[in-house]
Amino acid sequence: MPTPIAIARDLPSPCGLRHSACVHAVLVALMLAGVAPQASPAAGKPGHSGFSDHDPKREVRILGRVAPTDAPAIPKATSNGDWSVAGGRLVPRFAPSPKEQMWFPKGDAAHLGEGLVRARIELHGPLDVSLLLRQRYQGDPPTVLSGYGLSIEGESARLHRWDRGMPLPMGPEVRLGKLDQRSSLELVVFMVGPQLIASIYDGDGLQLIATLAIHDTTYSFGCVGLRVGPKHDPNSAVTLLTTMDATKHATRVHAVPRSPRYGPATDPEATPFGNTRYAFIAGAATARLPKDLRARVQSTVDGREGARAVLFLDTVGFERLRRTGVDVLSVDSNVPWSTFNPDFRRRAKKQPSRAGRGFVLEDSYKDPALVEQLLRAYHERYPGITELVEVGRTHQGRALWALRISDASRTDDEPAVLLDAAHHGSELLSVEYVLDAIDTLVAGYHHDARVTRWIDNLEIWCMPMVNPDGNHMFIHESRFAIRKNGKDSDGDGYSDPFEGVDLNRNYPFGWGQTGSSGLPMHKWYRGPAAGSEPETRAMMALADRERFAAAISFHTFGTEIYSSYVVGDTSDMEPNVSRAVAREIVAAADVQPNGRKYAVRSPDYPVAGSDQDWHTHAHGTMAFVLEGSHHNPPLDVRTQAVIATRPVWMALLDRVLGGPWIGGHVRDAAGKPVAATVMVAEVVTGAGERWGTRARDGRFDRAVAKPGRYTLVVQAPGRAPIERTVAVGRGRVDVDVVLP
Ligand SMILES: [Zn+2]
Incomplete structure (x- = not known):
């Protein structure tokens, strides 16, 4: 007979620490x-x-x-x-x-x-x-x-x-x-x-x-x-x-790698001695704490009232702190990420500083303000190959910024590629992958032949932060704000950290299926309707306009790449070109700092309403979710991770330009672009896909898994469909189709 102790949470709930005089x-x-x-x-x-x-x-x-x-x-x-x-x-x-x-x-x-x-x-x-x-x-x-x-x-x-x-x-x-x-x-x-x-x-x-x-x-x-x-x-x-x-077990410590800078990762929820919270005391008072409580000082925060030390304590720890006679200035279970990150607080006060041909990126993670500063700085430094584009606005009025990198103006007809990040606000490392791509691209132009070729022949849309409201909330307001977009779902005028929509469940394809939730407080809340969120709609409008040939959406931290489709019960294209390209591009990558290589996965849980599935389904984009190796790791790991991940997006850019790939235009006899669907007969699709041409120039881009003979089926409303046979070798084939 084991001898469990029953601990229940269903006793009358306490009135809360801030409430009582007693x-x-x-x-x-x-x-x-x-x-x-x-x-x-x-x-x-x-x-x-x-x-x-x-x-x-x-x-x-x-x-x-x-x-x-x-x-x-x-x-x-x-x-x-x-x-x-x-x-x-x-x-x-x-x-x-x-x-x-x-x-x-x-x-x-x-x-x-x-x-x-x-x-x-x-x-x-x-x-x-x-x-x-x-x-x-x-x-x-x-x-x-x-x-x-x-x-x-x-x-x-x-x-x-x-x-x-x-x-x-x-x-x-x-x-x-x-x-x-x-x-x-x-x-x-x-x-x-x-x-x-x-x-x-x-x-x-x-x-x-x-x-x-x-x-x-x-x-x-x-x-x-x-x-x-x-x-x-x-x-x-x-x-x-x-x-x-209690003095030896006051906080539960996860079996996760210890960060040399921020100490052991701690469970934010509970310990055997009750729920945890943060207690703020005067910085100078730490000297009066007993040794084991002093060991629980997580950070010192500079504020208007001077330095404050933050202790992460459970019920027992809090009571012990109180009995030391040290004044507790405030208690909060809801402190934001920035509280414990001195690098960020230091960096947030400064302008971007130049490093070589780019800017210093490795000194801190970024909030929306820092991302905007950096994008402006890159644009000011490289006006000839960059354009700063506001592609939408959030619920809270933040701009969704993209830096478009290309040698040509936006009216040019090059294939477009999208690199985006931070659909989920707390995934800080994901932002770094895209910033690193920007830095690598602008710094390499006319210095690195491979980079120069991409910029000369592609339009590369870099969006480091798709969800700036959620990111701001996680960094500046609440550690409980994790994935979602900070929308005030219940309309009470206050964005609760548990509110908001998971943007990567809000895209229309497969929306509402398993792998998402209809409950507004759920971490996978899909939103009240498909594409209900301004961020989602902005991304969709951008994609409808640009018809991306390829895209990577960076997340953290499964060390894996998702090919399409990840929603359940949906026919993948056959052969699965998405899977084939995913394999190729992650094979190019190094071992990640956690010792693993990127795995190609169909998730063992379905994900409904993801951006990647939508891009694939709507436009035939070679779209992927890449889950980096860590969640907000120390900065040295951040830098190892971005370097080890560069080969993945580089391989994708090479794949678009270097093939095997079919691209081209559909125009009429007068040379005007035609809105037509362009499908590859040998790639069988089973989810009603109708992949069209780009409005401004009639461009299309269709990846194929391997060299071979392929049949393009081109259809435009009111015109007879035509077929074109294309021999694809190792490279890219561009086909101009003239519709009579
Ligand atoms: Zn994510």
Whole structure:
């Protein structure tokens, strides 16, 4: 029988830290809400813990077994009386005696002031037992007690304090009742500063029987132990004793790489000691913190009021901080990313600085303002090959900026390619891939033959930030703003960090299918209608106008490329040219900084309403989602990642120009562009695709998987369809079709 502790979150919710003048009452409420055990349906089943987020391995076992497979722990102890420890069962073996008997295990785990103590008792007769807490005793064998205890005598329970051997009842007495109908009890005592909260459960079903709480400042630290009195039936054995020291377990740390700059990644939600939040204190006050709390200082933020230190704390940590007497200036669970990024805060104050033929990019991640500054700087430096284009505006009025890179004016008829990023606002590394592409392109023009060829023959549209509202929110407002676009969905005038639309679920193709959600607070919220969002509509309008030959939308961080289609139950083109090209372009890339190469994937979960599927379906664009290797890694990793990813977009530009590829124009006899569909008969499509020509020049671009003979089928309204056979070798073939 394992011995789970049930922790439930469905107790009455606390009023919140900012609310009450009575900080103490609020904290107790928080502690109860965060960690007070309660029966749950899952509790009591072998191998299953009802203690939310609780890993029994985190408890230190002093006596007994936690899991059925554990070897019983048999501790060294100091005791008086006659105790037997066998098979993980602790039994006082004494003839009925007027004297009380005590048992104190030795070792670090038995000494704690703040944290959790858990014990189980098998019931085989009357109880007269105390779970001792924060105790000091005199002598060996131990005699005089000073400290606390949770005592059960007969059918009643209460907390006690002993002062040099004198017991003093604390708090109310609680009747447990029906102990003769139970076979075991589980006792859990939670200790934070002056608060001791004890819960008593049925040991089998884990129903909560009683909760007791006291507030007392006399003893802050001491030993865990057991005491039995003269009425105790010696057959009622203690079968488990564990501790969890709050000062050692105050935050849960993920098994993710430790960032040398920002410390271990921490779970933003919960720890075994309750939900986490950030506490801001005066920077100078950190010197007054105990060592382990000082270790939780995550950052120092310069503000108008001077430097503030930020601690990431759970309930226990927060209470401990409060008891140091250090003023807590504010508490927030919702701080933005910039709070913990000194590089960004430093960089945000400066203009872009030149580096070689480009600009410094590796000194920080970027928010919408920094992206705009940079795009303007590139355009000012390279006006002949760049154009800064506002392709739309967001809900909050931010411009959607594109930097179009080409030697020619926009009326020229070169194939267009799109590199975009940050459909998801929090994916900061994705922005860097596109900025790196811009820098590589402009700096390489007339210095690197490959780059010069691309710029001379393509129009490369670079959009580092498709979702500036979402990005701004993540960087400047809330760490809970993750993917979405910050839209005020409920119209209350405030953009909640959980509101907004996932832009990469909002495109019309496959919209509404599985892999997206209709719930406005869901992270995959697809929006109220297909293409409902201004960002989506701007991207679609741009694509309808430019008819991109190829596109990469950068995301993070699966180290993989998605070919079309990713929506479920849709026929891919056959042969799957998209898959073939995806394979080719990622094969060109280096190993990423996480040690992996980009994998070509059809996702094992469907994604409905993605940009890539829409581009493919609407225009036959060779469109891909490239998931980079990391999520907002330290800057040295950022730079390794962008360098290792360059070969992918470079290979795609080469593929458009270097083939195998069919491009060309459809015009009428007078040389005017014709709006026509141009399909390749050997590429069978099954989702109603009708890929047309570009309005301004009649251009079309169709990738093929490999060299061979292909048949172009060209159809325009009111004209007879015509077919053209094209022999495609290793290169690109341009075909001018004249419709009679
Ligand atoms: Zn993403």
